[in-house]
Amino acid sequence: MNYSISEENYIKSIYHLQQQADTVTTNSLANELQTKPASVTDMLKKLQVKKLLEYEKYRGFRLNATGTKVALNIVRRHRLWEYFLVTKLGFDWDKVHAIAEDLEHVSSTELIQKLDGYLNFPQTDPHGDPIPDMHGKMPLIKQVSIAEVPDKKTVVVCSVSNQSPEMLALLKHYNIAIGTSLKVNKHFGFDGSVEIKISKQAACVISEQVAKNIFVHHD
Amino acid sequence: MNYSISEENYIKSIYHLQQQADTVTTNSLANELQTKPASVTDMLKKLQVKKLLEYEKYRGFRLNATGTKVALNIVRRHRLWEYFLVTKLGFDWDKVHAIAEDLEHVSSTELIQKLDGYLNFPQTDPHGDPIPDMHGKMPLIKQVSIAEVPDKKTVVVCSVSNQSPEMLALLKHYNIAIGTSLKVNKHFGFDGSVEIKISKQAACVISEQVAKNIFVHHD
């Protein structure tokens, strides 16, 4: 099956919204896609006819197994291209999203297979988000926020849940990026702040709010 | 200015047809694009309004300066992607066209700039066709068919004008590809056939017809 760019964008957005709430509403999807609720309803009918989702009028909707597989394929393409743009073309990781948004719709399976191999089968994209395999299987990467890491443990940053410009500025200031290895020295019970140490830099303290948004995995 | 995928396909096809005849007809364009003449007329009106071509009813049409620039940009993107697909992803050069056809419509200038740099500013695509630069300037590569090369000269294959499956099979048989270096030993006046020698392989004779279709430049 082949889907239009528009259909793919809807499928992908539904998939993303489902990660948070398990059933998606017309308004939230319209908002996500910067379109009008009436347009969403129109497209839902189409996707339902194509048997990609469960949909009951006025009741919300969610992707079924087929729809999820399609979504994961789009996510796979998106994240592989992001990885390519950062590691090969030298883009900053916070600037690749829009371009990957276009590239993800080029749907040659052979292209994606070869790209995957060329990139050496990366497990996560530059933001630390896992890249589904050909069959839609996500690599399991146990990730924990810094707030939950025991003292004295060394970990590797693998994703950042809040990607606002403010957060990115902060990360740049602390010199933290995906792949950065750091040691969690001590948690301060009073305000939940955490002292961390990055390789040869001086130790520094991050607030609980920041600690909760930086995810890491054991080394 | 930004153009739709459809508009870009029309512009590119007009450009290609202009290379041969200098004014393009509705039917030939319809044929090139696998569409109907009526659809072509519709699009021509649009492109005329956007001031990309000279068009007189019933009289044929051609891209103006602006249109040509747009076309060259699309050609540039197409050829850079083809080069990428072959040299980085390991595709066969005769299989990349369709995929590049999709990739060429991703129109981020920054993407193409970085891709160009990553590929080391190639002058020609895998078929030996020149890649226009950012401003639409084509690199001048003096190319001559093997039939015209003087005896005893060593040259590098840079393009093949006939790209039929039969021709490609022949090239594969002789072990000739873009970039292959070969020595032109001797022209046989009787039938125009030519003896060539490729690096460590035994010398072989190609027919005049083949010699006329393989273009080379001096080393």
Added chain:
DNA sequence: AATAATTTTTAGGTTTGTCTAAATTAAATT
């Protein structure tokens, strides 16, 4: 030069994806 054949354009219709405005259903409030 008149007619036949071909090419191109116009007229009007279809599909996809969007929209606004109105109607309907569900949820929240009193």
Added chain:
DNA sequence: AATTTAATTTAGACAAACCTAAAAATTATT
């Protein structure tokens, strides 16, 4: 429980890009 508010859907239009069939213009043939 009745009513107000909010969310969703329907109805009807619109633009882009395509189509078929008919009309108009050009080119070729006799």
